[in-house]
Amino acid sequence: MTPRVTLAVAGRVLAQLRRDHRTVAMLLVVPCVLLALLWWMFDGNAGIFNSVGPPLLAIFPFIVMFLVTSVTTLRERSSGTLERLLSMPMGKADLLLGYALAFAAVALAQSLLAVGLTVGALGMDVQGSVLTLTVVSVLNAVLGTALGLFVSAFAETEFQAVQFMPALVLPQLLLCGLFVPRDALPAVLEAVSDVLPLSYAVAAMREVQAASSWTSDLVLDVSVIGGSALLALMLGAATLRRRTA
């Protein structure tokens, strides 16, 4: 791994994104619009908004980054630039970390806006600091990026890549505790939700909301999210082959 190369990749991904004004606008504005819509739906009922808001702050960056990353990396695979890069003195980790860094930067901007809106303007009640909320939110986005990088290896077209969203993300959304508390799920589903990373993302957000300090539960949840992202990146590295058939 070479920091020069990692940063070159991150800079390049951001330069590409900067050209795509529509995508940048969607990345930054859509989560805010959805959160505002949610607040409006539960007009005046601060209790419901307070209970649904934090999980959605975890889920939006996760989903958006998953989609953007899987399509972007697939494009790199199919355009021949990936083969070219791998024939150059570039480590696989440089490529993956470069992508992760670039999208983490985008996620930071996205999270700052979403957290600012919900906590500042819409009055979401959070005991923990805004900083912690943002950190957890960015970490969730990195998890989405890492999973997106990994699944892009199994898609041959952008159509297929987009289909991985309902296939891999929606089950996590259903089982993460947003609709039914996880301990109230049937035993089998609870066990399944125990191994799905999004469950920990949502739990972490709720921890930040409920407590003003880093509880041991929060530390555990954050470690699981970080560990899952790292694992997905390593699996992603395994799918990058310098030699292909």
Place this chain on the structure above:
Amino acid sequence: MANKSPAVDISHLRVVRGGRTVLPDLSCTIPPGQVTGLLGPSGGGKSTLIRAIVGVQKVQGGTVEVLGQPAGSAALRRQVGYVTQAPSVYADLTVTENLRFFARVLGARTAAVGTVLDQVDLGHYADSLVGRLSGGQRSRVSLAVALLGEPQLLVLDEPTVGLDPVLRRDLWALFHDLAAKGRTLLVSSHVMDEADRCDRLLLLRDGQVLAEGTPHALREATGADDIESAFLALINRVGWQPDRQNGTPVRTRDKEVAP
């Protein structure tokens, strides 16, 4: 220069792609400091051979040695420049942004960006988005990327497709300039009229080397006026018959034509 060990040394290379034997048993060498033309019809195995030399192709047998090391070795990644048939550059970045990025990956000097832009004559398009350029211009951007790290061996898959005659002439002049500086070039083409621009030719058909030698020697040996006729004469002479059973030719390659 002629007595130096070959830049590329391939022996009994066997490649199967998608259940089809593309290269059944290929052996050849590529001398250093020359422009070698890899000629033959589409589907004859040119790109697969090139991929094997660059080290991005899974191979089923044989050995490929490049600059004294096994193809694809980590040490070769700085010494081999590779241009694929389809331009492998980012359409949503400008020409300069593309070159700067690859220069940073290769650890090349920033000044190299200006140099290679001039070499492929794209100075006027430095700030244009690659996606807005013509096909020929895009492939020149791709070529410029390969020139960045001043590689010892340049492997170019059909670099002159879609270029106007003046540009083609200029690029061939560039290739010979590079060869004069001691670099080795392997340039594939399915256009036979480019043969005479090469120092040496490798005629490939159905995954086998039909002949190798200088253009002059190939014409002499076959009594043909141009390489296209020489190619046909060689096919007729060896009674080339694809084996219908497994799609691979039954005849082994012809003897090397002495220069």
